[in-house]
Amino acid sequence: MPELPEMETYRQQLTRLIQNAPITGAEVTRPKSLNVEPERFIQKLTGNRIVHIDRRAKHLLFHLSSGEVLLLHLMLGGWMFFGTEEEKPDRTTQVVIHYGDKHLYFIGLRLGYLHMYALPEVATLLSKLGPEPLDAGFTFARFQNVLKGKKGNLKVTLVDQSFLSGIGNCYSDEICFSAGILPLRKLSTLTEEEQHRLFLAMRSVLLEAIQYGGYIDEPLFVGDRLTGQFDAKCRVYDREGEPCLRCGHPLVKTEVSSRKCFYCANCQS
Template sequence: MPELPEVETTCRGLAPHVEGRRIRALTVHDARLRWPVPAELPAMLAGQTVTGISRRGKYLLFHTAAGIMMIHLGMSGSLRLVTPGTPRKTHDHLVWDIDSGWELRFHDPRRFGCCLWLTGAQLADPQSHPLLASLGPEPLSADFGDDHLFSQSRGKSAPVKSFLMDSHVVVGVGNIYANEALFRVGIHPLREAGRIGAERYLRLTEAIRDILAEAITRGGTTLRDFVNGKGEPGYFQQELTVYGRAGQPCVRCGRMLKEVRLSARSTVYCGHCQH
């Protein structure tokens, strides 16, 4: 599951090999992603130079003069650079021939990802695209201020974990990091978002910043291996204190960690340390 750190790692890993390079061709082996890959995309991209790669939330934006290619990795998607001639794997749906000599491949078994094409007004201002327009602030930017979570949560009765994972509140806090951040600050995941005070939200805000920044740092250690498909997501190297550890002892108090389903998401917490 690509979380924000892995998307950021992908962005940084691709940039030196793709920015300033020309796309010779795009081959669509399977257009059936979350939304169909636009039929005109190969023709639109051919010959275009990628002027830059940026990220908004978990969306990656490949900028060209003709348009912006917007990619989301969904749950199982990945982008890898390989040498031409590398055998194509099952679920390698999209292949870009780059004039740097690399081939960029989009691999996505579950096809929850997408690859869209932004033109016209959305080329001039991609933030106006419907999928981007209502996104919350970047968790590592100044827009994610100390007071943001507290002020946004007033009057909300949803569980704080659902609130945190709402991309309209703040982007990039997926299931893994929502679990981890709540454990770190001792907040019960099912607590009503609107009934948590400003002080606790400040500590939660700092925990989200710290955990994501740390994960990106660790993800960065995989950058040297990113090319040619050897990249491991940074968070697999990060010690996870609760996610995936239901039934195991709490690292703080030793009691058994509990698990509940919240909107079909695995939610793990310590009933003693989190209130």
């Protein structure tokens, strides 16, 4: 599932590709991906523009010039492609937004959705999300504050969207590895020094992943050299049995609350 760096990469690239471009139409082949009737969706979009793209947690918010917001969550298996009909990958699309002879294709949007809301509704919907780990105001002191009184282990807490926004299965493991802390550690047992290491690891891992375009396999457009470069840079995720890059011991895979979890049992403690 795309996490903060993947959605941030989409946000930055789509801003360059579609911001302020006139929408010439739309197509819906899976009405369940929307929260409004397809006819209304198409009518609302045609002649409209996306004037600004925001990201909050794993969502993108497409702000329309008419004031509404399209709220996108790709969930498991969702991705996007921008280009002409000839360039389009041979995959089923659920929603398409037309920009003349180019199109924004939403692919694999089965669990995911593209919902239309008035701006205040979106604010309410997203109000339960935890802080954004890369916000300038999210200091170590604030991080310590959200850790306070937290029970449970590190892995489960890091992926909890009400605790922090945008971290999922892959980056929780990468952050724990970078910090040298076991994902199964109870939060209550972390020393202040470990909390600080975790805070720094969280920032550096997420920033590096954004710099390398996240881990999504599929390019956003023909000639896209950014998207997915971080996949080759993951240190532990999906690397069961491979030697640890820090100490050489084979990496371990386990399951934590039915989530895949990868770590080095030798140099994480």
